[in-house]
Amino acid sequence: xxxxxEVETIKNGLAKTIVGHKIKQIEVFSNKSFLGKxxxxxxxxxxxxxxxxxxxIVSTDRANILLIHLKMTGQLIYxxxxxxxxxxxxxxDWLAELPNKHTRVMISFSNNSRxxxxxxxxxxxxKIIKNKDKQSLLSGLGPEPLQKNFNDNYLFTxxxxxxxxxxxxxxxxxxxxxxxxxxxxxxxxxxAKINPQSRPADLAKKDYxxxxxxxxxxxxxxxxxxxxxxxxxxxxxxxxxxxxxxxxVYHRQDQDCLLCGEKIVKIKLAGRGTHYCPNCQKGxxx
DNA sequence: CACTTGACCTGTCCGC
DNA sequence: TGCGGACAGGTCAAGT
Numbered sequence: 001x002x003x004x005x006e007v008e009t010i011k012n013g014l015a016k017t018i019v020g021h022k023i024k025q026i027e028v029f030s031n032k033s034f035l036g037k038x039x040x041x042x043x044x045x046x047x048x049x050x051x052x053x054x055x056x057i058v059s060t061d062r063a064n065i066l067l068i069h070l071k072m073t074g075q076l077i078y079x080x081x082x083x084x085x086x087x088x089x090x091x092x093d094w095l096a097e098l099p100n101k102h103t104r105v106m107i108s109f110s111n112n113s114r115x116x117x118x119x120x121x122x123x124x125x126x127k128i129i130k131n132k133d134k135q136s137l138l139s140g141l142g143p144e145p146l147q148k149n150f151n152d153n154y155l156f157t158x159x160x161x162x163x164x165x166x167x168x169x170x171x172x173x174x175x176x177x178x179x180x181x182x183x184x185x186x187x188x189x190x191x192a193k194i195n196p197q198s199r200p201a202d203l204a205k206k207d208y209x210x211x212x213x214x215x216x217x218x219x220x221x222x223x224x225x226x227x228x229x230x231x232x233x234x235x236x237x238x239x240x241x242x243x244x245x246x247x248x249v250y251h252r253q254d255q256d257c258l259l260c261g262e263k264i265v266k267i268k269l270a271g272r273g274t275h276y277c278p279n280c281q282k283g284x285x286x
Numbered sequence: 287c288a289c290t291t292g293a294c295c296t297g298t299c300c301g302c
Numbered sequence: 303t304g305c306g307g308a309c310a311g312g313t314c315a316a317g318t
Binding site: 032071072073102119120121122123162164165169231270271 | 288
Binding site for chain 3: 069183
């Protein structure tokens with residue numbers, strides 16, 4: 001489910017809601033979804049919520065903190081303790097039914113608010129780690145795509161270390177750049193007019209420049225819209241994002257390209273569904 | 287070593 | 303309507 005914009009939106013939501021509260025209780029409904037001894041967290045106060053790539057880091061005032069990865073279908077839903085429903089619209093009544101059959105973990109706080117970790121496919125996890133291990137556990141991640149060290153020189157250099165891979169595979173490799181997933185890889189390549197099957201040597205320096213700019217552009221736009229709710233993604237209030245209305249190629253196979261009118265195609269590339277416009281994304285400037 | 291495939295899960299959708 | 307197979311925002315481990 002969540003890529004950088006979605007995880008960032010969740011991080012911002014958590015920072016506004018759970019910081020300053022103490023963990024009162026943790027209920028685990030699926031053992032593979034919560035790793036570590038939950039007792040170690042009881043009584044600790046949340047002091048900071050951060051994001052690195054697609055990981056969430058929830059720090060406490062103790063040595064033990066939480067590392068969270070939502071993988072494909074993980075959701076974090078926050079409910080205040082006053083039991084008031086968020087709006088009371090019929091479509092949102094499901095919030096009142098939490099925990100439900102997809103709730104894997106429920107964390108209760110000192111102010112009686114609760115955080116639900118829902119995850120249909122059980123790929124995601126919440127892990128207790130030592131604060132001092134935080135850096136080393138995340139050390140395999142590449143630069144943040146919105147920071148300055150993700151630039152054309154960097155991508156050009158690192159891509160040419162892997163001449164056999166396609167440019168899309170490189171964008172999806174978290175050790176090369178951290179936070180891009182299938183949606184934004186396809187969207188960034190469309191914006192840059194680069195065919196996802198291109199190999200590093202097919203691309204000119206200018207293409208790398210365009211691609212870096214396009215990655216940053218599409219991620220920033222998505223942040224503005226609160227992320228993409230293609231299937232399961234919801235923010236911590238249980239609401240959808242809006243970026244799905246602004247996608248050019250992802251999940252738009254057989255529809256007309258918004259730029260040229262040709263049909264968007266979907267292929268399988270390195271095991272992932274890959275969407276692009278064969279006309280707009282023909283080649284490169286090389 | 288570098289790259290590809292299958293596995294992890296549950297649910298939905300599409301074709302027959 | 304039912305059944306089987308393919309597929310789904312991600313990442314590992316195992317296999318080639």
